[in-house]
Amino acid sequence: MATTDTKISAAQLAKQAENRRRNIFYLVLLALALVAPFVAYPVFLMKILCFALFACAFNLLLGYAGLLSFGHAAFLATGGYMTGFLLSTYSITPEIGIITGTLASTVLGTFFGILSIRRQGIYFAMITLALAQMVFFMYLQADFTGGEDGLQGVPRGNLFGIFDLSNNLTMYYFVLAVFIFGFLLIQRTVHSPFGQVLKAIRENEPRAISLGYNTDVYKLVAFVISAAIAGLAGSTKTVVFQLASLGDAHWHMSGEVILMTLVGGVGTLFGPVLGAGFVLTLEHQLSQSFLGDWVDVILGVIFVVCVLTFRAGIVGEVQKFMKKNFN
Amino acid sequence: MTMIFGVPAAAFYGQLLLGLINGAFYALLSLGLAVIFGLLKIINFSHGAQYMLGAFAAYLLLSVLGINYWAALFLAPLIVGLLGVLIERYLLRRIAHIDHIYGLLLTFGLALVIQGTFTNWFGVSGSRYPVPELLQGGINLGFMFLPIYRAWIVVVALVVCFGVWFMIEKTKLGGYLRAGTENSALMQAFGVNVPLLVTLTYGFGVGLAALGGVLAAPVYSVSPDMGSNLLIVVFAVVVIGGMGSIVGAILTGLLMGIVEGLTKVYYPEASNVVIFLVMIIVLLVRPAGLFGKGA
DSSP: OHHHHHHHHHHHHHHHHHHHHHHHHHHHHHHHHHHHHHHSOHHHHHHHHHHHHHHHHHHHHHHHHOOOOSOTHHHHHHHHHHHHHHHHHSOOOHHHHHHHHHHHHHHHHHHHHHHHTTSOHHHHHHHHHHHHHHHHHHHHHOTTTTTTTOEEOOOOOEETTTEETTSHHHHHHHHHHHHHHHHHHHHHHHHSHHHHHHHHHHHOHHHHHHTTOOHHHHHHHHHHHHHHHHHHHHHHHHHHHTEEOGGGGSHHHHHHHHHHHHHHOTTOSSHHHHHHHHHHHHHHHHHTSTTGGGHHHHHHHHHHHHHHHOTTHHHHHHHHHHHHHHO | OOEETTEEHHHHHHHHHHHHHHHHHHHHHHHHHHHHHHHHOOOOTTHHHHHHHHHHHHHHHHHHHOOOHHHHHHHHHHHHHHHHHHHHHHTGGGGTTSOTHHHHHHHHHHHHHHHHHHHHHHOSSOBOOOOOGGGOSEEEOSSSEEEHHHHHHHHHHHHHHHHHHHHHHHSHHHHHHHHHHHOHHHHHHTTOOHHHHHHHHHHHHHHHHHHHHHHHTTTSOBOTTTTHHHHHHHHHHHHHHOSSOHHHHHHHHHHHHHHHHHHHHHOGGGTTTHHHHHHHHHHHHOTTOSSOOOO
């Protein structure tokens, strides 16, 4: 008995130490994020934060439920268009626009989810892609989206009617707050009993069913949360750039978010954030160099290389390295 | 003027023919996807890019080497099929043992590379490919004017689809293919060279896509993005039909082409989403697909 007790307390101690290390890591990151706009260009940082949130939302589905959605662009675009339309048409405050945009994505996500979880694996990917393409065509033809031009000159407005978001620094701290909210929501979801069941479904769905879990409900809820946060990212992005465009709804965007997640590390909390930063910085650097026309080709090559040799992504490879050398 | 359900007969038959042509392409492409999926268990996301490569191969053979349409009909699928063989041998085989989702991602990356490269070389506007002399002009059928080349597309696609069905269902090679689909490890134990079979199957599926591209070159403009949007529609067709049967893939392809053509007559605004709507209905009513077995 005594030996088991000490074993448990040793494990608990190790866990506590790990938690402490993680908390310190997050605090350092938060401090960096707070001073970042004084060092780097705030609009670019906001772009990274929006796409990082988008990639985290996508990763909740692929990394923790094992569902590859090829249609997440539809949620980004729906949030963006709804928020853009409301802010340009009615005199409402940005937070109301963002909440409504997020709700619109949630509704669309429920609809997509109910349909797509009826099939598994590769079919799931094809169904989400086809549904997103349908949404793309609808936005192309609809009146309120501005067709190929998109919605331009969306006013940023005053947050809660008080804080003037036309100031980039104010805007940045608001986007950072939105990002942290979304990130923590995902972190809570993943570490909750609900998240544990999701992982069980990812590893072995028939077994999860035989243990009595209604896996369809779990998958649907995960899909809806993912769509909602993707919509939140899209809505926030529209306020930042004062623009909602058709490009956000294109299948290319669905591919890009997959790449961000893959590069950073599928199924790791922080991987998608790094992946988004990497892909966007690369795109930005390339577009200003002589390789500007070759961005798509280079992204494609990175896709192939990642799948062949770097499937764990940046964070995953670092974790493997740490495990091998420091344990 | 004769009217059919309140639409001039000529317009009705014209759209029906266009629908049938699109359906022929859907059938050809979903057939190739089904053949590849059967043995490799991956969805070939570069199928659209390889269809585009077929069209460009025909275009380049003509404009650079002066090789005509008839030779291109064989050469282009061969060239692109060989490229497919290389892709399978040196890329896809390395990830054959892991989750098949990675095959989808890898071929997606390849599609980006191929499409991006051709966009840089040829721009997005597209080039014309002349209809071969023998197939120019048309026949007046009395109720409509039938351009010969369009009829040719439908006939060739149907003949090729039938040929592939015959080969898979009735020949010994097809028997190997079907056995490999069921249990490739057992096949290997019986002394069949499964890795070679897999490579050739992928090359063959890719060749079918390229053949579609050559057929399409004279009717659509040859452009780098001609395959990407088409492929997504073909994915919806595959979901509707299910990949369980070869006949199912062919019939669903043709049927969806006709449905799309008729939608263009009666409610043109919905024509580019109608196949996706059909997919939604099928998912609600019969999730396994019209011809599918299980999910």
